[in-house]
Amino acid sequence: MLFVNLTPEEFQKFTHNHFSHYTQTRVNYDAQHNAHLLGVKDDNGEVIAAGMFTEARALKFFKYFYSQRGPILDYNNIALVDFYFSSLTNYLKQHNCLYVLLDPYILENLRNADGEIIESYDNRMLIRTLEKLGYIHQGYPVGYSKTSQIRWLSVLDLKDKSEQQLLKEMDYQTRRNIKRTEEMGVKVRQLPIEETSRFFKLFKMAEEKHGFSFRDEPYFEQLQRDYQGYASIQLAYIDLTEYVRNLQQKLDSLNSQMKDVETSLQESPNSKKQKTKQTQLNQQITSTQRKIDDTNKTIDTDGSILDLAAAIYIYNDYEVYYLSSGSNPAYNAYMGAYKLQWEMIKFAKAHQIDRYNFYGITGDFSEDAIDYGVQQFKKGFNANVEEYIGDFIKPIKPGLYRLGKLTGKL
Known part of the structure; x- marks a missing residue:
């Protein structure tokens, strides 16, 4: 395997053929000013892993790297995971990186809308592997955060x-x-x-x-x-003008039906069917007229x-x-x-x-x-x-990273 900088074309092809988040796309890469396309190729030269990492300034003299919802690879292939992230560390050291953040697009649980687990995914081996490589899992938070991507979708x-x-x-x-x-x-x-x-x-x-x-x-x-x-x-x-027009057409139809019912009742005054229909039509006519009046008032005030x-x-x-x-x-x-x-x-x-x-x-x-x-x-x-699964952070310069956290500058 070989850890490489991918061309935009290689990255585009890989993300087209492998499930990925909208932030891990060629179109997003083209919009970035400081982004790295980092991947792995197998012995046949085929791309088997890819990720876009953006960089930003940290503590004035260093860089912070972030792969939003990436990188993209088979996380069940532990050998590939180990190779990718070990190689990534060497790459980041060469680019004056202070720390790196990942939030891979990996499911921890599939739940119904009430929160009950439908299917659970065992990510323990992956988490252990990343921790051995120096990545600190940030846990399983609930709620919104200004510093990390939402964990629940x-x-x-x-x-x-x-x-x-x-x-x-x-x-x-x-x-x-x-x-x-x-x-x-x-x-x-x-x-x-x-x-x-x-x-x-x-x-x-x-x-x-x-x-x-x-x-x-x-x-x-x-x-x-x-x-x-x-x-x-x-x-x-x-x-609303169109809405009133449609309501008026409906009202005209209801009034026409009412005339037919009234004619039928003149012929059969005791018809329960026609009396019930008359009551229903009266309710619909009143409701429709009220909607027309209310809508015309809204047009007068709001346009x-x-x-x-x-x-x-x-x-x-x-x-x-x-x-x-x-x-x-x-x-x-x-x-x-x-x-x-x-x-x-x-x-x-x-x-x-x-x-x-x-x-x-x-x-x-x-x-x-x-x-x-x-x-x-x-x-x-x-x-x-x-x-x-949530966030993983790896300090590339641990001492300076701890200092930055203690002083609140990160």
């Missing part, structure tokens, strides 16, 4: 399932909400980068609701540029086009990732978030992508969890929870 398996089957397997209320968005005429379209502000306005509403602060607007603009067509912002919106919800997505050969989103709570009745998810699930199916990744949750499955509502929303789509 909510993922919907799309493989070999039709749209009809996916709908059928969803929670009844989720399925019903999707249908209602279609009845109301909620639409989804991609925003050009120039309209990122429309997304960001909704995103800020989510920040205020959940009490967090994440990124500024230029970050999301740059993310779309970096991923060159593999990232997009999708907006769910409704045209006819409402931005309901928006999200930024990234996809690769294996997954569609739902990364960050926001919605206007004043318009929750139009359920734009449900329409967004369903349209992007259909996008994944149309592109033969087998996984729809709702992305992070805390891993706290109690009703007191800060993201309990978010978890229930994702659960409604029949997504399972994937718990990942």
Whole structure:
């Protein structure tokens, strides 16, 4: 085996043929200024391991290396693991590295949406091997962190399932909400980068609701540029003028039906069937008229086009990732978030992508969890929870690394 710097073409070919995260892609590498493509080739010159490592300054004079959701290799092949990471240490020493961080895309447990383990993966041999090589496993944290990738992901398996089957397997209320968005005429379209502000306005509403602060607007603009067509912002919106028009058509039909019922009752005043139908029609007419009146009031105050919800997505050969989103709570009745998810699930199916990744949750499955509502929303789509192995840190210069930690400069 040979530890080598890979060409972008070699890296692209390998990640295309091996399951990998969107951060471990050629398109992400092309957007980086300081990245290393490090791999292993077998005796036949075939690439059998690959990883992208970014570098950044640490303690002014040194470098910190990070492989986000990488590197990509067969972690059950302990000989390969040992060779790759032993060789990596030598490489990092040559590049003035202070320490390196990894968070491999390796499952620890597959759970249902309530947190119950469906399948567990034995990673003890891997952890022992990495620890022998100087890597310190950072444990199995629950919750969100500003210093590491989320360890718990909510993922919907799309493989070999039709749209009809996916709908059928969803929670009844989720399925019903999707249908209602279609009845109301909620639409989804991609925003050009120039309209990122429309997304960001909704995103800020989510920040205020959940009490967090994440990124500024230029970050999301740059993310779309970096991923060159593999990232997009999708907006769910409704045209209230069109909605009122459809409601009016429905009302006209109901009134027409009511005339027929009244005619029938004149002929048969004691018909229970017609009386029941009259009662039902009265309820529907009242409800539809109320919706028309309420919607016209909203048009007067807010305009006819409402931005309901928006999200930024990234996809690769294996997954569609739902990364960050926001919605206007004043318009929750139009359920734009449900329409967004369903349209992007259909996008994944149309592109033969087998996984729809709702992305992070805390891993706290109690009703007191800060993201309990978010978890229930994702659960409604029949997504399972994937718990990942977590972070590994290796100090390449242990003394200086400990000093940096003690002084709080790392």
